[in-house]
Amino acid sequence: MDPRNPNDLSICGTLHSVDQYLNIKLTDISVTDPEKYPHMLSVKNCFIRGSVVHYVQLPADEVDTQLLQDAARKEASQQKQ
Amino acid sequence: MADDVDQQQTTNTVEEPLDLIRLSLDERIYVKMRNDRELRGRLHAYDQHLNMILGDVEETVTTIEIDEEAYDEIYKSTKWNIPMLFVRGDGVVLVAPPLRVG
Numbered sequence: 765m766d767p768r769n770p771n772d773l774s775i776c777g778t779l780h781s782v783d784q785y786l787n788i789k790l791t792d793i794s795v796t797d798p799e800k801y802p803h804m805l806s807v808k809n810c811f812i813r814g815s816v817v818h819y820v821q822l823p824a825d826e827v828d829t830q831l832l833q834d835a836a837r838k839e840a841s842q843q844k845q
Numbered sequence: 846m847a848d849d850v851d852q853q854q855t856t857n858t859v860e861e862p863l864d865l866i867r868l869s870l871d872e873r874i875y876v877k878m879r880n881d882r883e884l885r886g887r888l889h890a891y892d893q894h895l896n897m898i899l900g901d902v903e904e905t906v907t908t909i910e911i912d913e914e915a916y917d918e919i920y921k922s923t924k925w926n927i928p929m930l931f932v933r934g935d936g937v938v939l940v941a942p943p944l945r946v947g
Contacts, residue, residue: 786896786933817933824900824928832898833870836890840867 766796766821767812773797775810786814866891866940874899876932877939881907885943886930895934902927 767788768774774797777790791809869888876884876897886899907922 814933815935818936819927819933820931821927822898822929822931832890836870836892837867839892840863 767817768819768821769812769816773804775804775812777810780809783814786817788812788814788817788820863891863893869940869942873943875939875941875943876937877941878932878936879938880936882936883907884930884932892934895937895940897932897934897937899930899932900928902930 766774766776767790774795775790775793776796777793780789780791782788789809789811793804793807793810795804866888870890872888873885874888876886876899878884883905884899884902885905886902888897889900890898903924903926905922905924907920910919910921911917912919
């Protein structure tokens with residue numbers, strides 16, 4: 765689990781929780797990409813505001829694509845109504 | 846009777862732009878993002894905010910370097926592949942079928 769932020773800070777960690785705004789709590793984090801941001805060295809857990817997250821990289825194995833696609837279709841048709 | 850038909854979960858008619866994206870589910874698409882980024886990947890899910898989940902993604906970041914002496918602009922692009930990616934809708938500018946460069 766690897767959220768990439770628009771200021772080019774990439775954090776790797778374990779997903780602890782997510783809320784309706786897609787705010788993310790990560791535990792046991794490490795900074796991916798060259799550690800240009802040494803001020804994160806002492807940080808183990810963090811809360812990230814959903815609005816600043818650009819991408820979240822997910823491990824492909826844990827994703828059931830069929831379920832996602834069905835959910836997306838239902839979500840889309842519900843939104844129309 | 847007509848009311849029952851209207852309440853069907855998924856309709857096959859294209860009524861609004863998001864329906865066009867629905868037609869692309871499980872297909873490869875091209876997504877243009879802010880900050881000169883482009884993604885090509887297989888669309889697995891999306892919502893009305895244009896948050897998307899893409900699989901087998903190739904991201905291209907394009908930067909322009911200016912050669913001071915020759916006053917040329919050099920376009921550089923870097924690509925990398927990501928197996929499964931959630932993209933926040935904030936950054937999405939364009940969604941289209943993959944471009945076929947002839």
